[in-house]
Amino acid sequence: MSTYESALLRLLDERGYIHQMTDAAALDALATKQIVPGYIGFDPTAPSLHVGSMVQIMLLRRLQQAGHKPIVVMGGGTGKIGDPSLRDEARSLLTTDKIAENVASIRRIFDRFLTFGDGPSDAIMVDNAEWLDALEYIPFLREVGQHFSVNRMLSFDSVKQRLDREQSLSFLEFNYMILQAYDFRELSQRYGCRLQMGGSDQWGNIVNGIELTRRMDGVEVFGVTTPLLTTADGAKMGKTAAGAVWLNEDALPSWDFWQYWRNTDDRDVGKFLRLFTDLPLEEIARLESLEGAEINAAKIVLANEVTALVRGRDAASKAEATARETFAGNGAGEDLPSLVAGPDGVRIAAALTELGFTASNGEAKRKLAEGAVKLDGAIIHDPMHLIQPATGETLRLSLGKKKHALITG
Structure with missing residues (x-):
């Protein structure tokens, strides 16, 4: 049972x-006042x-649900460097225009x-380029750099x-942690940010x-971190063999997003329902x-609730209907991912990879050899098998x- 006083x-x-x-x-006491x-x-x-x-993102949502003020900071400034935390190599440097495009695209998610x-x-959304881009190097080193120990x-x-x-x-990259620390101080001064x-x-x-x-302004501010989140089998959240599970619709179809949550390990269902x-x-x-x-009923609830939050209730309903039709009715739901074969058709191994079902043609060949691939219910082993539906025809x-997925002519 929680011993905290604040909601x-x-x-x-x-x-x-x-x-x-x-x-x-002290944070608990502040949040009650x-x-x-x-x-x-x-x-x-x-x-x-x-x-x-x-x-x-959910942490900011919980902050607002408890009656407090979320500040979403877009790293238009720090993004020009890239966070080195727990990374094996440096990030690719992006242009200022590309960063601005990404910020505008990401904003849509937070609106939901x-x-x-x-x-x-x-809630408010701010871009740290607003203050970081205006910094002058020597004054910044003198004012802020003196408070950092390289040893530490x-x-x-x-x-x-x-x-x-x-x-x-x-x-x-080494400068990133100084700039992020400066962000907190700047947000404290501009918006009274305390957390x-x-x-x-x-x-x-x-x-x-x-x-x-504390050193520069004498103000007490606080920090909260979340556990490193992995799935029950030890995999990192948000990654699959086919790539990242993107939040934006134009980066990943809603069916695939829904299915990611529907495929949750039994052991993770309760944890994910609480978090997401x-x-x-x-x-x-x-x-x-x-x-x-x-437990599959709980997984469908999880998939519906998360998809509704991220993509809207209509997208969740369509994805569930597609799943019901595909799995229970052996049909071909309209919300499934699709691929146009074209007049010359498409080789089945290439189709698997293009759809993101396999990470490479090599993996596609292994899956075919294992008998894990079906075309309209028939097992296919040959990676060179040509899928060539007639015009207007759809194969599953x-x-x-x-x-x-649906392959159309």
């Missing part, structure tokens, strides 16, 4: 979001965020999770792992920001207690029991 920390604790906190008692503005930063390295960012506006607990920075996991593996860490949240890999960066704000849906905890307890084939291509 905010009780909610985060009950739903499984808390890994580490700085001065939990006033609206706490809190932020999370997102680097716009692609036009869409993926499922790996959903814990942080948060209420933006001018009210006390309404070298001790952070994000740096140590790169150095221990003898992988290059550029001076550009930074993030994944467990951000702990060092968050602590840096807390200490910098607004269902009451009592209902989640009932669903995660289901056993055997009945299946990999295993869970991946289906």
Whole structure:
């Protein structure tokens, strides 16, 4: 049973979001007395965020649900460097125009999770390029750089792992943690921000920001991190053999997004319902207690609720209907991913890879050899098998029991 007084920390604790906190008692007391503005930063390295960012997006949603103010920080400035945290190599540097495009594209997702506006607990979105791009190097070094110990920075996991593996860490990347710390101080001054949240890999960066704000301004701010989230089989959230599970519709069809959640491991159902849906905890307890084939009903609820949040209720309903038709009725639901074979047709191994069912033609050949691939219900072994539907004809291509697509002429 939670011992926290504030609705905010009780909610985060009950739903499984808390890994580490700085001065939990003081943050708990603050959250009972006033609206706490809190932020999370997102680097716009692609036009869409993926499922790996959903814990942080939901964390901002929970902040607002508890009556506090979410600040979404787009890393238009820090994105020009790239966060080195727990990465084996440097990110590719993006142009200013590309970063601006990505920020505009990502904004659409947050509109579905948060209420933006001018009210006390309404969310705001800001871009740290607004203040980072205007910094002058020498004044910044004198004013901010003096508060950072290189010895201490070298001790952070994000740096140590790169150095221990003898992988290059550029001076550009090394500056990232200073700039993120400066973000916290700037947000504290501009918006009264008192809380930074993030994944467990951000702990060092968050602590840096807390200490910098205290040293320069004498203001007490706080940090909360979430556990590193992996699936029950140890895989990283948001990645599949076919690639990232993107949040934006134009990056991944809603059917594939829904199916990702429908395929959740039995052991993860309760955890994911708590983290990624607004269902009451009592209902989640009932669903995660289901056993055997009945747990599939809980997975459908999970897929529907998450898809409704990210893509809209209509997309969730269509995906479930497609699944019902495809799996139960042996039909070909209209929401399935599709591929146009063209007049010359398409080889079955190439079709599997183009649809993202397999990561390469080599993997496609292995799946075909294993008898895992069917075309309109018939097992196909030959990777050179030509799929050549007539004009207007539709064939169903299946990999295993869970991946289906339509091949049209």
